[in-house]
Amino acid sequence: MIYSFPSYVPGIAIAVAVLAASIGVLLLWRRQPLVVALIAFGVSAVAGGLFAPMLAMDRVVLDDDKLEQTTGFWFAPTVKGFRLAEVESIAIGTARDRKNRKIEVWIVKGRDGQTREIDPGDLWEMNGQDILRRLREKGIDVR
Numbered sequence: 001m002i003y004s005f006p007s008y009v010p011g012i013a014i015a016v017a018v019l020a021a022s023i024g025v026l027l028l029w030r031r032q033p034l035v036v037a038l039i040a041f042g043v044s045a046v047a048g049g050l051f052a053p054m055l056a057m058d059r060v061v062l063d064d065d066k067l068e069q070t071t072g073f074w075f076a077p078t079v080k081g082f083r084l085a086e087v088e089s090i091a092i093g094t095a096r097d098r099k100n101r102k103i104e105v106w107i108v109k110g111r112d113g114q115t116r117e118i119d120p121g122d123l124w125e126m127n128g129q130d131i132l133r134r135l136r137e138k139g140i141d142v143r
Contacts, residue, residue: 003060003127010055045117060124062134071121080118086110089141092132095119097139104128111125 024040053074060069061081068081091107095117104125106118117129120128 001062001130003062003123003131005055005058005123007014010052011054013047013055016050017044020044020047033086043123058121058123060121060127060131062131064138067131069121069124071123080121082108082110082116084119084140085134086112087140089143090132090135091143092128 002074020040021044024037025038025046027040028034040107050073054072057074057077058069058071059068064104066081066083068079070077072078087108088111092111093105094102095105095106097103097119103119106120108116110116110120124131136142
């Protein structure tokens with residue numbers, strides 16, 4: 001199973017990029033200060049060049065071998081997850097992040113006795129209940 005954001009999510013970033021670029025062109029056409037137009041073009045570049053591809057490429061893959069999330073910027077993606085054959089049990093808990101906010105963590109106990117805490121990303125959390133159901137169906141102990 002492959003989970004991804006609905007197409008409208010990166011579409012919003014693309015719409016922001018197009019709107020900001022249009023505003024930049026309009027500002028140049030109306031002979032407004034160049035710095036203001038450059039700010040609009042900067043917003044367009046960030047929304048269209050960083051955020052839209054990031055949101056379009058985010059994936060959570062659950063197959064017979066692994067649960068793996070690919071997230072982050074297109075030029076430096078972050079991959080996190082685990083191989084199902086190496087997992088003894090999974091527990092869902094909470095922890096505090098660097099800003100002392102309460103976050104969800106997946107505590108994965110391996111067959112070798114090691115325990116890992118995984119901070120699932122937004123996409124993983126949005127589909128968490130379905131992922132847990134499918135993991136149980138694959139015979140993984142989920143608490």
